[in-house]
Amino acid sequence: MTESIHQTPAEESAGYDPAAIERKWQERWEARGTNHTDLVAGVRPFYALMMFPYPSAEGLHVGNLFAFTGNDIYGRFQRLQGHTVFEPLGFDAFGIHSENFALKVGTHPADLIPRNIDNFRRQLKRSGLMVDWRHELSTTDPDYYRWTQWLFLKLYERGLAYKKRAAVNWCPNDKTVLANEQVINGECERCGAKVEQRFLEQWFFRITDYAGRLLANLDWLDWSESTIQAQRNWIGRSEGAEITFRVQDLEDLTGAATIASGFTGEFSPQPVDIRVFTTRPDTVFGATYLVLAPEHPLVDTFTTDEHRDEVAAYKRRSAKQDLVSRRVSKEKTGVFTGSFAINPATQAPIPIWIADYVLMEYGTGAIMAVPAHDERDFEFANEFDLPIVRVVTPHGSNDMRPPAEAPYLETDSVRLVNSGRFTGLGIADGKQRIIEYLAEHGHARGVVNYRLHDWCISRQRYWGPPIPIIYCDKCGTVPVPEKDLPVVLPYVEDFKPDDTGISPLARVESWYRVSCPTCGGNARRETDVSDTFLDSAWYFLRYPSTDSENVAFDPDITKKWLPVTSYIGGNEHAVLHLLYSRFVTMVLHDAKQVDFEEPFTRFRAHGMIVRDGAKMSKSRGNVVNPDEYIERWGADTFRTYLMFLGAYEEGGDFRDQSIAGVRRFLDRLWSSVERATESGAPDTQVIRKLHQTIKKVSGDLAGLSYNTAIAAMMEYLNVVRRGERQAHRAEVEPLVQLVSPFAPHVAEELWERFGHAESIFDAGWPAFDASLAAEEMATLAVQVAGKTRGRVQVPVGADQEAAVAAAMADPGIAKFVVSTPKKIVFVPGRLLNLVL
RNA sequence: GCCGGGAUGGCGAAACGGGUAGACGCGAGGGACUUAAAAUCCCUUUCCCGCAAGGGAGUCCGGGUUCGAGUCCCGGUCCUGGCACCA
Numbered sequence: 001m002t003e004s005i006h007q008t009p010a011e012e013s014a015g016y017d018p019a020a021i022e023r024k025w026q027e028r029w030e031a032r033g034t035n036h037t038d039l040v041a042g043v044r045p046f047y048a049l050m051m052f053p054y055p056s057a058e059g060l061h062v063g064n065l066f067a068f069t070g071n072d073i074y075g076r077f078q079r080l081q082g083h084t085v086f087e088p089l090g091f092d093a094f095g096i097h098s099e100n101f102a103l104k105v106g107t108h109p110a111d112l113i114p115r116n117i118d119n120f121r122r123q124l125k126r127s128g129l130m131v132d133w134r135h136e137l138s139t140t141d142p143d144y145y146r147w148t149q150w151l152f153l154k155l156y157e158r159g160l161a162y163k164k165r166a167a168v169n170w171c172p173n174d175k176t177v178l179a180n181e182q183v184i185n186g187e188c189e190r191c192g193a194k195v196e197q198r199f200l201e202q203w204f205f206r207i208t209d210y211a212g213r214l215l216a217n218l219d220w221l222d223w224s225e226s227t228i229q230a231q232r233n234w235i236g237r238s239e240g241a242e243i244t245f246r247v248q249d250l251e252d253l254t255g256a257a258t259i260a261s262g263f264t265g266e267f268s269p270q271p272v273d274i275r276v277f278t279t280r281p282d283t284v285f286g287a288t289y290l291v292l293a294p295e296h297p298l299v300d301t302f303t304t305d306e307h308r309d310e311v312a313a314y315k316r317r318s319a320k321q322d323l324v325s326r327r328v329s330k331e332k333t334g335v336f337t338g339s340f341a342i343n344p345a346t347q348a349p350i351p352i353w354i355a356d357y358v359l360m361e362y363g364t365g366a367i368m369a370v371p372a373h374d375e376r377d378f379e380f381a382n383e384f385d386l387p388i389v390r391v392v393t394p395h396g397s398n399d400m401r402p403p404a405e406a407p408y409l410e411t412d413s414v415r416l417v418n419s420g421r422f423t424g425l426g427i428a429d430g431k432q433r434i435i436e437y438l439a440e441h442g443h444a445r446g447v448v449n450y451r452l453h454d455w456c457i458s459r460q461r462y463w464g465p466p467i468p469i470i471y472c473d474k475c476g477t478v479p480v481p482e483k484d485l486p487v488v489l490p491y492v493e494d495f496k497p498d499d500t501g502i503s504p505l506a507r508v509e510s511w512y513r514v515s516c517p518t519c520g521g522n523a524r525r526e527t528d529v530s531d532t533f534l535d536s537a538w539y540f541l542r543y544p545s546t547d548s549e550n551v552a553f554d555p556d557i558t559k560k561w562l563p564v565t566s567y568i569g570g571n572e573h574a575v576l577h578l579l580y581s582r583f584v585t586m587v588l589h590d591a592k593q594v595d596f597e598e599p600f601t602r603f604r605a606h607g608m609i610v611r612d613g614a615k616m617s618k619s620r621g622n623v624v625n626p627d628e629y630i631e632r633w634g635a636d637t638f639r640t641y642l643m644f645l646g647a648y649e650e651g652g653d654f655r656d657q658s659i660a661g662v663r664r665f666l667d668r669l670w671s672s673v674e675r676a677t678e679s680g681a682p683d684t685q686v687i688r689k690l691h692q693t694i695k696k697v698s699g700d701l702a703g704l705s706y707n708t709a710i711a712a713m714m715e716y717l718n719v720v721r722r723g724e725r726q727a728h729r730a731e732v733e734p735l736v737q738l739v740s741p742f743a744p745h746v747a748e749e750l751w752e753r754f755g756h757a758e759s760i761f762d763a764g765w766p767a768f769d770a771s772l773a774a775e776e777m778a779t780l781a782v783q784v785a786g787k788t789r790g791r792v793q794v795p796v797g798a799d800q801e802a803a804v805a806a807a808m809a810d811p812g813i814a815k816f817v818v819s820t821p822k823k824i825v826f827v828p829g830r831l832l833n834l835v836l
Numbered sequence: 837g838c839c840g841g842g843a844u845g846g847c848g849a850a851a852c853g854g855g856u857a858g859a860c861g862c863g864a865g866g867g868a869c870u871u872a873a874a875a876u877c878c879c880u881u882u883c884c885c886g887c888a889a890g891g892g893a894g895u896c897c898g899g900g901u902u903c904g905a906g907u908c909c910c911g912g913u914c915c916u917g918g919c920a921c922c923a
Contacts, residue, residue: 015875226840226917233839236922278923291923332921355921362922369923375837376921451922571840571917607841608917615916644861645848650841653848661861664876671876699852708850711860718860724877781856786904788856825903831855835903 015667018634022745026125034759035087037132039544039557042084047561048075049540049600051569051577052090055116057101060123062616062624062642062654063570066609069639070648070706071568072129076741077701078566079130080765086561087130088543090137091117094145095532099463103496109463110491113140123626128635128744130761135546139535144542145465146486147552148535151584152457152468153479154591160206163477166456170198177460177497196320200502202458203467203528207583211235211450213597214582223603224649230574236451240279241435243368243444245290245341247272247302248349272301274341274352277363277449280370282430284345284438285419286391287368288381290352291334293360294318302352304338311335311354318356332357332380343368344443345420345434355380363449372402392427393417455580457531462495462504464529472516472523481517487525503527537580540564540599541588558594567600574605604704607651609642616654624654636743637663643706643742652707665714666746669739672720672727673750682728687772689719690734694768697738706742713738729754734766782807783833784816792832800826807832 029035039045050071053064072087079085093113102109117138124131137144155161168177173193177200207214215235218228274290292299294315303311314335334355343350357376358367371381371388381388388402392414400417416422416430425433438444458467466487468480480487490511495504505512505527516523538552544561545553563585569577581599589597608615611622629638641662646652693716700709716735720727733754740747740760751760778796780803781788790813792806803826808814817834825833 229840230918233919238922240923276923280923357921357923359922367923374923376923379921449922574840574918610916647849655848655862658848658862665861667876703852705852708852708860711850714860721877779856783855783904786902791856823903825855827855831904833855833903 015663016670016746016749018636018745021749022126022128022635025745025748026128028748029759032759034761035130035132036134037084037086039086039561042086044083045561045565046075046078046083046085047540047544047563047565048072048078048085048087049543049564049567050087050089051567051573052092052536052539053120054095054097055091055093055113055120056097057105057112057116058618058623059116059119060626062626063609065127065626065638066642066651067568067570067606068124068129069127069642070606070704071566072131072639073643073701073706073741074566074568074704076130076744076761077765079761080737080741080763082764085130086135086544087132088135088137089124089129089131089133090135090539090543091120091139092532092536092539093117093138093140094464094529094535096459096461096463099461099495102463108491108493108495110140113138126630126635127626127639130744135543137539137542137546139465139532139539142486142488143549144539145489145535147542148465148530148538149468149480149485149487150482150552151534151538152530153482153485154593155205155587156469156479158587158591160209160587161203161457162206163201163203165199166202166204167197168200168202168460170196172196200458200460202456203469203526203530205455205457205583207455207580208450208452210583210586211237211452212448213586214452214579215450217582217598221598221603222601224571224605227571227574227578227603227605230571231579234452234575234579238279238449238451240277240447240449241281241431241438241444242275242277242364242447243281243284243344243438244442245274245276245344245350245368247274247352248340248342272298274298274366275364276366276368277447278368278370280373280431281434281438281444282416282419282422282425282427283370283373283391284343284368284434285416285422286370286372286389287343287345287350288371288387288389289350289369290341291358291367291369291377291380292337292352292354293358293365294354294356295360296354296365299337299354302337302339307336307338311337314354321356332376332383334380334384336384344438344441351386353380353384361453362451378405389418391416391418455531455533455583457534458528459531460503460528461497462489462492462529464532465489465535466505467526467528467530469526470514470517470523471526472519472521474521475516475518475523478516478518478523484517489529503529505529533576533580534584536577537584538588540567540581541594553594562594563596563598564600565602567603568606569603570608571605578603604649606648607646609645609651609654611654613653629659633659633663634666634745636746637666640666640710640739640742644710646707648704648706662710665710665717666739666743668717668721669732669735670746670750672717672732673736673753676727676729676732678729680728682730686720686728686731689716690731691768691772692775694734694738694766695770695773698765698768701741709738710742736760737763737766778829780806780829781831782810782813783831784813785836786833787816789813789816796829798828800824800832803832804834807834 048071050068075085075087098109098113102112139145139148152161170177171193215232215237218231221228274292276290299311332355334353337352337354339352340349341352357380358365369377369380371377371386372390373392378388390400390402393399395413395415414427416425422430422434435444435446466489468485468487470478470480472478490508492504492508497504512525512527514523514525515521541553541558541562544557545551548554585594585599586597588594610616611624614620614622616623626638637659641659644662645654645658693712696712697709700706700712713735720731736747736750737760748760751763756763775796777793779791780794782790782792790810792810794803794806804824808817819836821834821836823835825835
């Protein structure tokens with residue numbers, strides 16, 4: 001029992017030897033298959049999913065481990081509660097990150113990635129996750145991306161994949177397409193050259209067709225509120241109207257328009273209508289000019305000869321600008337087209353301009369400008385001396401002058417002015433009545449717009465799954481037949497993007513030259529690869545079916561295991577990854593491939609872990625390398641510390657000094673178990689505290705409140721050990737179970753020392769006795785006139801009378817009660833307030 | 837600019853339908869054990885006044901509601917994450 005005093009100091013200070021124990025149990029788990037999930041026979045399936053990592057060359061980031069540990073604890077807890085838990089892990093290894101890194105260090109990604117994955121797997125295994133490694137996957141594996149390509153075909157079949165010309169960021173120096181993240185202040189992140197806009201034919205998925213459903217389901221999903229909000233904003237529903245403005249006197253311009261558009265056929269004197277989208281149809285009387293996006297297809301048809309050069313120059317200029325800096329620069333530029341349109345409300349002719357502050361991608365690519373009530377229009381009107389007409393004013397104000405700065409008035413306390421028969425109406429009424437009025441004359445209709453864009457999945461890059469499409473001279477676009485999948489990404493020595501602006505695969509003639517699957521004639525493959533987000537949009541469907549060779553996901557297994565029971569990940573993926581996964585799942589649902597339309601029943605976003613108050617980054621030199629810490633403190637300590645440093649859903653601050661406290665806790669637990677006695681009876685007060693602790697920890701784990709669960713266990717252990725008392729086995733054995741999700745290795749070891757042959761993770765979760773968990777005596781805070789003056793002990797359930805008597809019996813309290821209380825506030829078991 | 841999250845001791849943090857502010861841990865101070873140190877164990881530790889008993893103040897700032905506010909409401913400051921000319 002008191003062996004420890006005979007140990008060498010070094011051994012004693014170590015408390016227990018994590019390295020030996022962790023090795024022992026990791027080996028034993030592997031040998032016993034402890035972490036294997038019986039996907040077929042397992043009862044009460046629980047799919048505990050974590051966002052799979054991108055296997056970087058730097059190795060596992062502590063942020064990954066923070067996320068995974070939190071998920072692992074939750075999974076282990078569910079297992080202990082009787083679920084069959086499936087906790088798979090894989091690698092998101094395609095993409096521009098890997099490719100760029102490989103370029104930088106001069107390795108081939110196909111060589112680099114397996115090394116990185118090996119390193120990640122080693123690190124992950126060391127950290128003691130309950131992962132069933134038999135279901136590991138990598139998105140770069142042809143057995144995986146074969147089905148990514150299959151997924152593309154499913155979308156294509158359903159008309160949800162289409163090709164169109166779209167702008168990309170182009171670095172004229174590196175001669176390559178850049179992702180938006182690679183453009184820093186309008187310059188290439190690598191060489192600093194000014195980035196330009198280029199147009200390429202690209203594949204898109206029609207996610208906008210699903211905007212309404214993607215939005216509506218957010219109402220019932222059990223997800224972190226912040227994530228739901230982010231998705232709502234991203235989908236960006238706005239209600240408004242499409243209003244049609246007719247271009248005036250087009251007859252006079254048609255000759256010019258015909259020439260400009262290269263139109264050589266028969267002239268037909270069709271009037272030209274410009275449709276605009278607005279959320280403020282109530283302000284149509286204040287629309288004093290129209291603005292079209294420079295790339296709007298109608299621009300040339302009504303640009304007058306006089307303005308043709310200027311317009312053409314402006315279009316060239318804005319086309320040259322890269323996508324990012326065009327958004328960043330707020331200066332208003334634009335040119336007049338020379339034409340006028342009729343405002344359908346006022347019948348007045350208003351000038352038509354083009355300007356790059358109007359985006360072709362949103363709405364109709366054209367707006368009616370109401371400079372009095374829109375900040376951007378206001379700036380533009382001031383820049384170019386365009387008229388400003390006030391049409392909204394606060395109640396009771398007779399101010400008809402144009403506002404000095406643009407107030408975006410949309411409240412209950414304003415009314416319309418200068419608006420003909422609608423003057424005097426409120427905003428909501430005005431909107432409705434004006435739409436109705438314009439609609440009668442065919443000038444308007446109510447519409448809903450989303451800011452969500454279709455998903456561009458083409459990447460003019462090498463390191464990704466080739467898009468399974470073949471272009472035939474005769475048959476046109478032909479999807480690769482399913483039986484020919486996968487379209488294997490060839491090993492290409494020179495995968496550097498070049499000045500063609502198209503994928504490196506376009507240089508590999510032996511690969512792209514194929515015969516048409518339909519007619520056998522000359523054909524070539526699509527040489528773009530798909531977006532990494534497509535790889536990760538369905539990986540959760542693959543995990544349970546990694547053994548299925550002939551289907552992407554086995555129908556029976558999928559029915560049993562999906563949708564995912566619990567998904568935990570970072571909010572950096574709140575929008576793209578989670579939205580794309582939802583979209584893909586909905587499509588598969590519509591294609592009768594799965595019987596659910598939402599992939600993740602419950603999602604929780606974990607927080608971010610910083611160090612010494614600042615985000616970890618290589619440049620700051622404050623990156624935590626998990627290996628070092630596991631080496632020094634052991635995986636159990638490291639895991640528990642990560643969970644202790646802050647609220648899981650909020651993140652926390654990593655402090656080197658604080659980790660020692662967690663290690664001390666585990667050391668104390670160890671020594672208490674070592675010294676525990678089985679003779680006699682446990683202390684009843686301690687047992688009472690134990691049951692309270694079980695209750696508290698169970699509740700905290702269910703709510704991911706790991707930090708407070710750990711605090712509760714520490715508090716309990718302090719009670720057990722108070723005054724160097726020897727613990728009874730019955731006092732500490734359940735504590736070992738409570739600790740096991742956090743510190744699985746040491747818990748297994750102690751469990752074995754208690755004489756159990758089975759894994760602690762198959763032993764269930766300790767139950768608490770509600771009557772024991774309840775307190776006998778309550779401490780009541782006593783306030784006199786709202787100030788806390790003392791506390792008294794009363795039996796639980798004591799009534800107000802008893803509480804007052806107890807309070808008045810305390811002279812320290814009674815002395816403040818200088819008059820008869822006017823009012824007594826009594827909260828049973830908590831507080832008594834004597835109001836004088 | 838818009839949308840999230842946040843601000844609590846020397847430090848990381850607790851306080852979950854408004855009800856004992858600071859649980860738990862780190863650090864610090866004191867003590868025990870030791871020839872000594874480390875480790876371990878015990879005590880103290882929000883701040884101010886006081887030898888003490890005790891008293892006062894206190895959760896970013898300013899108001900408000902309430903018997904009672906870290907928590908709710910109004911206004912502001914700062915930090916942090918995301919989006920960004922979305923009509």
